[in-house]
Amino acid sequence: MTAEKIDYSKTLYLPQTEFPMRAGLPEKEPTTVKRWQEMDLYKRLREEATGREKYVLHDGPPYANGNIHIGHALNKILKDIIVRSFQMRGYDSNYVPGWDCHGLPIEWKIEEQYRAKGKNKDEVPINEFRKECREFAQHWIGVQSEEFQRLGVIGDFKNPYTTMAFHAESRIAGELLKFAMSGQLYRGSKPVMWSVVERTALAEAEVEYHDHESDTIWVKFPVANGAGDLAEADVVIWTTTPWTIPGNRAVAYSPRVAYGLFEVTEAENDFGPQPGEKLIFADALAEDSSAKAKIKMNRIRSVSAQEIDSIVLSHPLRGLGGGYEFDVPMLAGDHVTDDAGTGFVHTAPGHGREDFDAWMDAASDLSKRGIATEIPFTVGPDGFLTKDAPGFGPDRDGGAVRVIDDNGKKGDANQAVITALIERNKLFARGRLRHQYPHSWRSKKPIIFRNTPQWFVYMDKELGDGTTLRGRALNAIDATRFVPAAGLTRLRAMIQERPDWVLSRQRAWGVPIAVFADEDGNVLKDVAVNARITAAFEQEGADAWFAEGAKERFLGSDHDHAKWQKVTDILDVWFDSGSTHTFTLEDRPDLKWPADVYLEGSDQHRGWFHSSLLESCGTRGRAPYNAVVTHGFTMDEEGRKMSKSLGNTVVPQDVIKQSGADILRLWVATTDYWEDQRLGKNVLQTNVDAYRKMRNTIRWMLGTLAHDEGEAVAVESMPELERLMLHRLAELDEAVRTGYDAFEFKRITRALIDFMVVELSAFYFDIRKDALYCDAPSSPKRKAALFVVRQLFECLTKWLAPVLPFTMEEAWLERHPGAESIHLEQFPEVPANWHDNALAEKWRAIRQVRGVVTAALELERAKKVIGSSLEAVPVVYLDDPAFEKKISASDFAEICITSDLVYAAGQAPADAFRAAELPGAAVVIELSDARGLRKCARSWRYTADVGLDAEFPDVSARDAAALHELQALGRL
Incomplete structure (x- = not known):
């Protein structure tokens, strides 16, 4: 064969692969999901991991009431990366997905359906209503399960946990009964956050804050028994909740604040103080307050804390409706400042935690002074003022006034109170204030604080071993690893300051507070009764509590049925989710307790992290987790919160349809997820570009390895450039393993992307293309390069498999057509002699x-x-x-x-x-x-030895030798 007849391009080892440059992820990924399901990859992973040490990430349950959003996608992808990375590093890392199924949002949806059909919820048997709630939740579990798997998440989706499973409901009730039997559960009357719209108490985790415009008033409280010039004075308070004035029982002051007695000298107002009136204010706030009332005042003298403590006030509504005839004492309070208001704080113990605490702290002393300490129930569950608010409740002409109506709108209570104060010349001034105010996160409507009987768990009661629930929880926090570390400080502060845990909700869909109580709130403690309850729940679910004859069934013949009443409140859903560790980690043999890690959004410091901690510490004395990892929230590209009204939401289903789940996963892995992240068209395009570069690097390796015969090459015999690449793999191995342990996925992904794009594509591969394409089959350099490319491919695809499971599976099966899955592989063991720092x-x-x-x-x-x-x-x-x-x-x-x-x-x-x-x-x-120098017709290099070979006169000596070898092998 003569040189003129040879197509030299066909003599080169050019890359050959079916792995396409264009990924086509939206079309290919569903096929991969189907393949994983058909081969039961989850089961194969469990079989492969038999006998290994377990590593358990316990899933914080999403709520089963709608399609997943970008927050779900971020959360599940992060979890999947963790689970896969530990599975591929020698652990049995089993992921069991879960769902939170009870609670108000689902109940609310069923009620909406009822209203649309003209049905009345109260006329429907409760278990029939609960059945519809269960079916609603089950539907969305199915939808979300498919959506999570489309993200590439691998887990036990055939056997997930749900809080509405009969076994789960039995265990949740059993956990509640543990609190009851240990004396930690009690019925109390305290101000709680209350949703009038939803007719239930709320936990702090169920509340969010939004701008709200409130009526503000300054109110004069007459001194009833002061000495000297104080006898004719009024103490002035300021409040943003006029409707709470009927519930006032005290005024708080601070010994650290300087107070003065002032006299009005001029007045330009339609109502309010007039010249000659004497008023007591904090010195720092007197000028601002007088401006609000359009008056001028002269300071007469200082008023000492001892003088203030000794006076007693009259209620500003005294005489209205025959009520408010009681004395209003002054209480010293640490919460009082002279930053805003008047320096005095209106204290309605039925409408605020600080007010309640101040009142209860002083209760013993007040009783000795003959002051009644009973806290009134001035507002009902429907937002109407009650008989405990004379003149505003049912006794009022025209009926009771309302704080908030069924639609969350402001009622007429504020105006009624303001009018009554004006009529009694007790209104100093009025105004409006725009501020952050608590709203229900479900209905998005304002809430109120109201005194109501609820079931609580003590935070500070001694538990028989010298500890309290608060103390146990604080110790558990200190023993937990937090990522980022600031999570410890945040959760610790919440536990230090939180009040007793409110467990009860006045709704229908959930696990009941399955206890019996007498009229004084004493809980029946009977092991046999408890066993009957949990056994029935195990067989029939919590519906058994609401079934006809349940009381008689559970009490049996051992107790007086007339004395003991069945509690009908349901448990806060945070208690449900806080108990998931019991019926998953403890009860499933494929898991373990405690979990190695919990991972959720930063809002769960007051949610799932919080309730799981309290539940476990109350029943087991420690946290159910060893580590807590927190992610932030996803904002738009300008840093704004995503909302439908702004039109700036990114829907994961849309991203997957357009670009593929691996692009979404790459975004997750390259972002600082510990903080709030940004996502939008430009951010996604950046990830598409980075993905394309990585894919092309993998494609080139696959094409080159089409000529690889798998020969082993001793490291010491390799050229330095190959040894350098092996050294870099050794360095990256350490970085990858350390990064996965630290949950620092951005550090891993950025290091691998930079390595593939900068050090491989633009350096090593670019240099070695000549040897790989043109050298003879026997060339030691070519063999060494093939060995290194083989190691590069094996390492990189395995390291990236937790992040990009679809793409790395595609690449792995292209390289190893007979393999089952890359996800059944382990991370490569990098030999020690690859390290070469010198x-x-x-x-x-x-x-x-x-x-x-x-x-x-x-x-x-x-x-x-x-x-x-x-x-x-x-x-x-x-x-x-x-x-x-x-x-x-x-x-x-x-x-x-x-x-x-x-x-x-x-x-x-x-x-x-x-x-x-x-x-x-x-x-x-x-x-x-x-x-x-002359150009070689085969390699295009310019050399001095082109033309020395008679058979191949237009190529270099190196290329001629390669052609002769190929000819001898019959490949030419």
Whole structure:
């Protein structure tokens, strides 16, 4: 065969692969999901992991009431990355998804359906209503399960946990009974956050804050028994809740605040104080307050804390409706400041925690003084004022006034109270204030604080072992690893300050507070009764509590049925989710207790992290987790909260449909998820671009490895460049493993992307293409390069499999057609002899000089002096004479991808190229053909030995030798 008849391109080891450059993820990924399901990848993972140490991430249950949103996607992807990374590092890392199924949002949806059909919920048997709630939740569990799996999440979706499963409801009730039996559960009357719209108490985790405009009033409380010039004075308070004035029982002050007695000298108002009136204010707030009332005042004298403590006030509504005839004492309070208001705080113990605490702290002393300490129930569950608010309740002409109506709108209570105060000349001033006010996170409507009987768990009761629930929880927090560390401080502060845990809700869909109580709130403690309850729940679910004859069934013949009443409140859903560790981690043999890690959004410091901690500490004395990982919230690209009204939401289903789940997963893995993240079109495009570069790197490796025969090559026999790449893999192995342990996915992903794009595609692969494509089959350099590319592929695809499961599965099966799945593989064990720090340091200097040469070549290419770098021969001037000993000129030419390279002595010409970052190097570019070199028709390199081979006269000696070898092997 003569040279003229040879198509040299067919003699090259060019990349060959079916792995496409265009990913087509939206079309391919569903096929992969189906394949995983058909092969039961989850089961195969469990079989492979038999006998390994367990690593358990316990799933915080999403709520089963709608399609998943971007927050769900972020959360589930992070969890999946963790689970997969530990599974591929020698653990049995089993993920069991779960769902929160009870509670108001689902109940609310069923009620909406009822209203649309003209049905009355109260006329429907409760268990029939609960059945509809159960079916609603079950539907959305199915929908969300498919959506999570479409994200690439692997878990036990055939056997998830749900809080509405009969076993779960039995265990939740059993946990509640543990609190009851240990004396931690009690019925009390305290102000709780109450949703009038939803007719139920709310926990702090169920409340969010929004802008709200409130009526504000300044009210005069007459001094009833003061001495001297104080006897004719009024103490002035300020409040943003006029409707709570009927519930006032005291006024708080601070011994640390300076107070004064003031006299009105001028007044320009339609109502309010008039000249001659004496008023007591905090000195720092008197001027602002007088401006509100359009008056001028003179300060008469200071009023000491002892004087203030000794006076008793009259209620400003005294005489209205025959009520308010009681004395109003002054109470010292740490919560009182002179930052705003008047320096005095209106205290309605039925409408605020601080008010309640101050009142209860003083209750004993007040009783000795003959002051009644009973807290009134001034507002009913429907927002109407009650008989405990004379003149505003049912006794009022026209009926009771209302704080908030069924639609969450402001009622007429504020105006009624203001009018009554004006009529009694007790209104000092009025106004409006726009501020952050608590709203129900479900209905988005304002809530109120109202005194109501509820079931609580003590935070500070001694539990028989010298501890309290608060103390146990604080100790557990200190023993827990938090990522980021600030989570510890946040959760600790919440536990330190939180009041007793309110467990009861006045709704229908949930696990009941399955206890019996007498009229005084004493709880029946009977092991046999408890066993009957939990056994029935196990068989029939919590519906058994609401079934006809339930009371008689559970009490049996051992107790007086007339004395003991069945509690009908249901449990706060946070108690449900806080108990999930019991019926998953403890009860499933494929899991373990405690969990290695809980991962949720930062709002769960007051939600699931919080309730799980309290539940477990109350029943087991420690947290149900060893580590807590927290992620932030997803904002739009401008840092704004996503909302439908702004039109700035990113829907995960849309991203998957357009770009694929792996793009969404790459975004998750490259973001600082601990903080709030940003997402939008531009951010997604950045990830698409990064993905494309990684994919092309993988594609090139697959194409090159099509010619790999799997030969082992001893590291010590390899060229330095190959040993350098193995060293970098060893470094990356440490970084990847450390990063996965630290949950620092961005650090891993960025390191791997940069390595693939900068060090492989633009450096190593670019250099070694010549040897890989053109060298003879027997070439040691080519064999070493193939070995290294093989190791690169194995490491990179496995390391990236937890992040990009679809793409790495596709690549793995392209490389290993007979394999089951990359996800059944383990991370590679990197040999210790791959580490070579001395070599890496040497090549750091080589790459610095190469950077100068490359920059000089690019400048000549831009001038169109050269096209390919092979057309150039760099002449390199160095002020480091030792550099030539690091690498020969011929090897350096190969590294710089030029046909030749010359080290020059002496001073470089003035017009030589220099780089500011390495002033000791200068480069002059000469042309290959000008130096008498000829272009090889096969490799396109310019060499001096083209034409020496008679059979192949148009190629270099290296290429001719390769052609002869191919000819001998019958490949030519």
